[in-house]
Amino acid sequence: MENSWAREQIATIYHSPLLSLIQQSAEVHRQNQKSGEVQVCTLLSIKTGSCVEDCGYCSQSSRYKTGLESQKLMEITAVLEAASTAKASGSTRFCMGAAWRNIKDKNDFEHVLEMVRGVSVMGLEVCSTLGMLTDDQAAKLKEAGLTAYNHNIDTSREHYPNVVTTRTYDDRLETLERGGNAKISICSGGILGLGESHEDRISMLHTLASLTVTPESIPANAIVPVKGTPREESPRVSVWEMVRMIATARIVFPSAKVRLSAGRSEMSEVEQALCFMAGANSIFSGDKLLTTPNGSVTANHALFDLLGITSMKPVN
Ligand code: SAM
Ligand code: DTB
Numbered sequence: 001m002e003n004s005w006a007r008e009q010i011a012t013i014y015h016s017p018l019l020s021l022i023q024q025s026a027e028v029h030r031q032n033q034k035s036g037e038v039q040v041c042t043l044l045s046i047k048t049g050s051c052v053e054d055c056g057y058c059s060q061s062s063r064y065k066t067g068l069e070s071q072k073l074m075e076i077t078a079v080l081e082a083a084s085t086a087k088a089s090g091s092t093r094f095c096m097g098a099a100w101r102n103i104k105d106k107n108d109f110e111h112v113l114e115m116v117r118g119v120s121v122m123g124l125e126v127c128s129t130l131g132m133l134t135d136d137q138a139a140k141l142k143e144a145g146l147t148a149y150n151h152n153i154d155t156s157r158e159h160y161p162n163v164v165t166t167r168t169y170d171d172r173l174e175t176l177e178r179g180g181n182a183k184i185s186i187c188s189g190g191i192l193g194l195g196e197s198h199e200d201r202i203s204m205l206h207t208l209a210s211l212t213v214t215p216e217s218i219p220a221n222a223i224v225p226v227k228g229t230p231r232e233e234s235p236r237v238s239v240w241e242m243v244r245m246i247a248t249a250r251i252v253f254p255s256a257k258v259r260l261s262a263g264r265s266e267m268s269e270v271e272q273a274l275c276f277m278a279g280a281n282s283i284f285s286g287d288k289l290l291t292t293p294n295g296s297v298t299a300n301h302a303l304f305d306l307l308g309i310t311s312m313k314p315v316n
């Protein structure tokens with residue numbers, strides 16, 4: 001059902017008058033999910049920097065002088081400690097990110113599998129984003145207890161070559177396909193503020209809606225301009241753009257989590273509340289995303305109290 005959208009239908013929703021779009025998305029949200037419930041996730045960069053890819057927004061690409069300190073794969077115990085702290089602070093999903101083009105077999109992958117197993121037995125949902133996957137790696141991650149695999153398509157097929165040149169759009173779709181075939185939930189979304197048009201945003205949603213396996217979560221990131229990258233001068237994305245995108249995503253994917261991701265710490269409480277009303281129902285909590293600052297856990301608790309939001313329970 002969810003993946004039977006025609007591009008024109010998505011375009012019509014996207015271009016609706018903003019207030020009526022928000023009303024419609026809030027209604028879809030209320031009918032399909034518990035509104036007032038938001039999933040709280042924690043991100044951890046388990047391997048940082050020195051990435052061979054050239055994603056034009058990324059602090060971790062070795063092509064750009066961003067001043068980021070690289071770190072090899074973290075120790076398993078340190079990762080499990082971070083997951084335990086995340087759980088104690090109220091997160092129900094733990095997402096591990098590695099600055100790899102693709103997962104290499106042998107030691108590093110075995111360590112990641114161990115991390116996945118360890119986080120999974122804590123009763124947290126486990127997500128990872130490790131670059132491109134093979135079928136065999138996907139099966140092993142699933143077996144270790146991985147809930148979801150994050151791999152963003154970032155933008156439309158047409159605009160993509162203006163953002164990344166070292167791997168293709170089809171490479172990304174193939175990885176998503178592999179995760180889905182292994183029965184891992186798919187987490188895939190994109191970034192606003194990469195110089196894309198409204199048509200690109202609509203196409204991106206249409207691509208996501210046309211995947212063989214419908215995404216279980218859709219991150220909506222606003223560009224975080226990182227000094228030294230080609231996107232360092234990107235202007236801030238207006239909250240109205242974020243709200244329009246989130247509301248459209250909510251209507252197109254009624255059962256998915258729509259995650260208000262990068263850029264949230266730049267938003268006021270009122271702006272975040274608007275995003276929740278438009279259908280966002282997942283956030284990253286904690287001081288840091290992967291390499292850039294995020295709002296504090298205390299600020300999140302205060303916002304949830306203010307808005308009467310409760311934290312979603314894990315599915316596994
Ligand atoms: N290396 C892995 C990959 O690319 O699949 C995982 C890590 S990558 C940093 C995860 C996602 O974060 C990217 O696909 C992108 O959508 C988002 N992201 C990275 N840097 C960002 C930035 N400066 N602003 C907004 N989103 C960003
Ligand atoms: C996603 O879409 N956003 C998160 C998560 N998936 C891995 C990452 C955001 C990264 C923002 C820039 C940084 O902190 O390096």
Ligand code: SF4
Binds near residue numbers: 100
């Ligand atoms: Fe590497 Fe991922 Fe950053 Fe691209 S987004 S440069 S693949 S870490």
